Amino acid sequence: MNDWTLSYDRFEPEQEGLREALCTLGNGKFATRGAAEESEADDIHYPGTYMAGGYNRLKTEIAGRTIENEDLVNFPNWLHLTFRPAGGDWLNLLGSKILDYRQELDLRQGVLRRTFRVSDRQGRETSLTCRRIVHMGTPHFGAIEWVLRPENWSGGIEIRSGLDGRVVNANVARYRQLANTHLVALTAEQFDSDSIMLVVETNQSHIRVAEAARTRVYRSDHPIEIERKLLEEDDRYIAQELAFQIDQGEEIKVEKIVAFFTSRDNAISEPAIAAAEAIARAPRFRDLLQTHVLSWSHLWNRCDLALEGDVHTQMVLRLHIFHLLQTVSPHSVDRDVGVPARGLHGEAYRGHIFWDELFIFPFLNFRLPEITRALLLYRFRRLPEARHMAKEAGFRGAMYPWQSGSSGREETQVMHLNPKSGRWIPDNTHLQWHVNSAIAHNIWRYYETTADREFMSVYGSIMLLEIARFWASTAKWNPDRGRYEIRGTMGPDEFHDRYPWSDKPGIDNNAYTNVMASWVLRRARDVLDVVGEERASEIRELIGLTNEELQSWDDISRKLFVPFHDGIISQFEGYERLEEFDWEGYRKKYGDIHRLDRILEAEGDTVNRYKASKQADALMLFYLFSSEELRDLFTHLGYPFESESIPPTINYYLQRTSDGSTLSRVVHSWVLARTDRAKAWALLKRALESDIADIQGGTTQEGIHLGAMAGTVDIVQRGQIGLEIRGDLFRVNPCLAEDLKGLRLRLRYRGEWLDMEIQEGRMTLTIPERWSGADHIVVRNERFPVKPGTRLELRCSRESGGLRPISGQGEPGSTPS
Secondary structure (H helix, E strand, C coil), rough: CCCCCEEEECCHHHHHHHHHCCCCCCCCCCEEECCCCEEEEEECCEEEECCCCCCCEEEEEEEEEEEEEEEEEEEECCCCCCEECCCCCCEEEEEEEEEEEEEEEEECCCCCEEEEECCCCCCCEEEEEEEEECCCCCCCCCEEEEEEEEEECCCEEEEEEEEEEECCCCHHHCCCCCCCCCCEEHHHHHHEEEEEEEEECCCCCCEEEEEEEEEEEEEECCCCCCCEEEEECCCCCEEEEEEEEEECCEEEEEEEEEEEEEEECCCCCCHHHHHHHHHCCCCCCHHHHHHHHHHHHHHHHHHHHEEEEHHHHHHHHHHHHHHHHHHHHHHHCCCCCCCEEECCCCHHHHCEEEECCHHHHHHHHHHHHHHHHHHHHHHCHHHHHHHHHHHHHCCCCCCCCCCCCCCCCCCCEEEEEEEECEEEEEEEEHHCCCCHHHHHHHHHHHHHHHCCCHHHHHHHHHHHHHHHHHHHHHHHCCCCEEEECCCCCCCCCCCCCCCCCCCCEEEEEHHHHCCCCHHHHHHHHHHHHHHHHHHHHHHHHHHCCCCHHHHHHEEEEEEEEEEHHHHHHCCCCCCCHHHHCHHHEEEEHHHHCHHHHHHHCCCCCCHEEECCCCCCCHHHHHHHHHHHHHHHHHHHCCCCCCCCHHHHHHHHCCCCCCCCCCCHHHHHHHHCEEEEHHHHHHHHHHHHHHHHCCCCCCHHHHHHCHHHHHHHHHHHHHHHHHHEEEEEEEEEECCCCCCCCCEEEEEEEEEEEEEEECCCEEEEEEEECCCCCCEEEECCCCCEEECCCCEEEEEEEEEECCEEEEEEEEEEEECCC
């Protein structure tokens, strides 16, 4: 097995949807699923091309209501490329005898390869090697290279190369009852002998997209004269058919270069003009490939996490990093985009932005913090809409939506389809106000890692303060308890959207929500200290923040109610009144019960009756905070908290969670890392399989689970290195899993790169010449001095389940580039 390659050794039609998602190529601007070039959307294949931020809204009549949904649009299919021997059938693997087949996704180079040999109905054997890229360096280019060889025949051959705008959003079966035609065709034309153009526009958001394609054929690396015929079915489809002669055993190279421009692009006059100019100037495939591979090499130099001892885990980790970098890349920095929960890989969740940054930013903060900054600016630009939402809901401050898209309004669907019952039921997940705390947490952790005071001064501080104001306005005083309460919300669990004894949506005093609200309110004074006295005065004047309001925030942060039962944190008030669920019986009956909510609704029951969670909820506190931080949080709230209470709390909720979300295993892996490292590593390896093995009920074909992908990488760096940034302290606590022999990675801390290597018995940390970070690094609670331009080496031994520093010294070392 190659730890840089995802490979498949046979064609399996039933697996094509999954492979198309996993073999998606992208560059942060646009991405294209790994569908075969010759395929069209059907029960097996789904070509899809998605643009970051490319949303459109449509209305549909459902269950007697008019609902509006905003979708990430499927733009024209630029892949369309096929062939046939003259007079034969167009390439179709389902209708051919497949003699050999191999598909590879080269993660190091960002290249998708297919190599196969087929025999048609006349027994003519043809071998074909396909390579495809979506250019990481020049984000407007996609390119395909075919090397075609007739094995036992000679004669005429025809190549068809097209741009297909006859596409709709139909990747997700349960959305197909909704309006899904987003594109209006504007132009389909041939503008040069070898080049065609298709221009479309979204019918509500009016995003104009131009795709220009140039197709050339080479023999012995020289272009050949061929007969071309133009095909135009209507304004939505255009293609050229290329006809020429070929001899047995002769290799012919077909190159299709495509330029993708939109009306949202910078530094252009108009998309069609820009696309035509780019194609006219475009080099050959081999030259594009060279610069593309160079761009990926630069990214991997920053972002690789190299393991020794487990080849499969290494490959999957790289696959996860690869898809993260294809969704958000350096090209995201100057674009107004967020992080779609399912990447740019399919249409699940309609391409919306949830809270997944919470799991994605820890990886980016230490390698590409400029991307984190840009993605946080997506939230800042939507601050006016968040303020409006808070006001409309009767609150103050900024209330960000659970699902966000183009404008920052709430995009959560009003109704959703249960595919098990066929019924449309109300969707109350907009009550997940905890997304606001996630945004505030992301702002603060970004600052801790980067010390980007300018960002905090201009953008982050105002967002965090307005979120604090929102939480203060949601908290209502209960004189009987002598506590503030937050009622009518939903926690991360998502199963429980009301009490079984109530018709009113929402539950009360979700522990995670309330503790996080307290944490946000406490950060208010911290953020004012960060920006400095003069800027703090300006901000307070801008948003009307008085001393009295700050004092009330402090009071609320100390007196928010947190429910407990039987010595553990209750997921929400009243949780202990719910019934226990028959987990064993339902697993025997249904097998896969990840989506227990759908199963029970189809039975006429409701998951709201039971102590059953979709994913980690109360345990999210243990994911985000160390035991020391939790003790501080609960002490501030006036509740006793002992670290001894952590294991029973973890075990209690692990037994009552269906893991209906891929994020759940990521969280559970980390919270177990403190008490049961073997089980934590096993859970992490299970989380690594979520998409590559499609263990979430066949949903990966609708888009990858980007938060879980990034979360697994973060858990490796946190769990194996023990990496934490708290205030000005850089902490590590290395402890390799039993089946790992070593780990190497690079980290960017406050503008400078550190190289870290861990082997059994040794940790090496190379400090750059321009080091301006902390003068000490904390390793397992012992402080070690660090000096610029030195190498810190610590000899370690495995004791008490962890690695403990025995000795260390700084030596002059090479400075990382």
